[in-house]
Amino acid sequence: MTDKILLSHGSGGKLAHDLIQFSFLSAWANPILSRLDDAAVIEVKGRLAFTTDNYVVQPIFFPGGDIGKLAVCGTVNDLAMVGAIPHYLSLAFIIEEGLSLNDLEMVVNSIKQTAKTAGVDIIAGDTKVVNHGCADKLFINTTGIGTIPSGVNISGHHARRGDAVILSGTIGDHGIAVLSQREGLDFTTELKSDCAPLNGLVAEILGVSTNIHCLRDPTRGGLASILNEVAEQSGVSIRIEESKIPVREEVSSACDMLGLDPLYVANEGKLVAIVDPKDTEAILEQMRKNQYGQNAAIIGEVGEEHPGRVVMKTRLGTSRIVDVVVGEPLPRIC
């Protein structure tokens, strides 16, 4: 017996078989996964959403989550951002030889719990092991399938002049929590990643309005990046107000100290909804009832002049252009 992952755990042989049977299948058991054919077989109908993400966060355990929780939430959230109900995930590991089996077990259980919370089944998987030094502990890919209810038509291309920009809560929590853990910073001891599945929140706001035009979760690149993407895709400008954007005190101080701008720091449990102004209040009220939307706020609106541009009114009353990030201030945050 071994307490570490060996190359043979990825060989397609006996150790791989045992890892799949006694760890993965026993945690994620469902009748589709348990068939273990080369592909899972499912029955679905209508419009499907399909999305993929690799997770390479370092460290793999951080305040408020771990790489397993992140891998489920991140992909569930990408499905939710086109208004889909997430159903199925595939899960593929790249493991560095020498990873402790105990750490892997913790990640496997975290995946189980988060998948249960989000209401998704893991129906396909793969495990590769690479030599020590050829990866960094554990990388995960999750790819998801969801169904889009009829009448729902949400896209980054659908922002329109006059739409309100609603943010579901504070920004920067995930990025700063991971960074603090990685660098051993101690001025953020209370801060946790906001990592959470947002499909429930999305279903609830879709229940009160059919006029939600765009949804985006501001992960890598932060709020600034997704606003720029939407401005470009929809050919509109977006104007936001700094004073309206909720930022935790700890995130704000950490950013000041580290020379970071919270607008560019990753979130894993927040969304931006760009909505018809006539439904803004109803959506905001509904959002605030959900545990992940308590601090929701209207942070700006969509305009037409200078298509592709995002402008922020600062606390000082001046205006500045919020550009896309050029370097990589926070690598391996997700």
Place this chain on the structure above:
Amino acid sequence: MTDKILLSHGSGGKLAHDLIQFSFLSAWANPILSRLDDAAVIEVKGRLAFTTDNYVVQPIFFPGGDIGKLAVCGTVNDLAMVGAIPHYLSLAFIIEEGLSLNDLEMVVNSIKQTAKTAGVDIIAGDTKVVNHGCADKLFINTTGIGTIPSGVNISGHHARRGDAVILSGTIGDHGIAVLSQREGLDFTTELKSDCAPLNGLVAEILGVSTNIHCLRDPTRGGLASILNEVAEQSGVSIRIEESKIPVREEVSSACDMLGLDPLYVANEGKLVAIVDPKDTEAILEQMRKNQYGQNAAIIGEVGEEHPGRVVMKTRLGTSRIVDVVVGEPLPRIC
């Protein structure tokens, strides 16, 4: 300008945007991918097949293919092994900082060509970059969706006593080709990986028989492993004959020299079909008409005694149990 991948290529910022626009989108262009929403939206109906694989082959270029071709073929083949028609792939990169942009471009083009040959579209993607030394050049995840024609019901659970075991061609070509490249062996100069999309071949044999019970592609762990899996899943025994299994001279000599058994060496363009004996000849004849099935042969049959056991009649006339692999003789072959 840079000729190498930087961390910022994975930041969600400007360099990442340019890489996606000018490299990935221009190579793989299709209207679904080009939307660049958080999830792709597709219309599908009926029974779907869904499968995922990580590819970590080392080196990333080898005789007969590269990691990009492999990533498309491997996932297309897993869909084909449940009788599905492959339609869509997601493609997610983990890139080591410092990878040459030229190498990445070659892989991107290889993906384009192979996807075209296999008739699949890449509709979702992700790119992560990790620091130098935290990955080994390039890892790829592909996850695929296919549709299963009505009446097709293929599974490793469906092998029945009396079924014939057909192998579509020579074994061990991929594993030995990759190993030779990696170790600089020069006695296999003519040998190429068999890496190929098998969905055409599968569609053709499904055209001549509705009595194909199982299909498997003998990748990691080789022919021995997939026969053991099917024997276990179907609760049957499988008897094969060594003299009937096609092995190239070069593979055979390389295996002798390296102490490897070709039964355990990976293939990436071969399949095993377990079929009703009354259709064996029709299927074999059809298979041999396809470029990837020219050397197809009946290599054994399914029995009932000792469920889960695979037995081989050797060239010497004796019988031996063909067990699952225990160690990992050939890491990172796929």
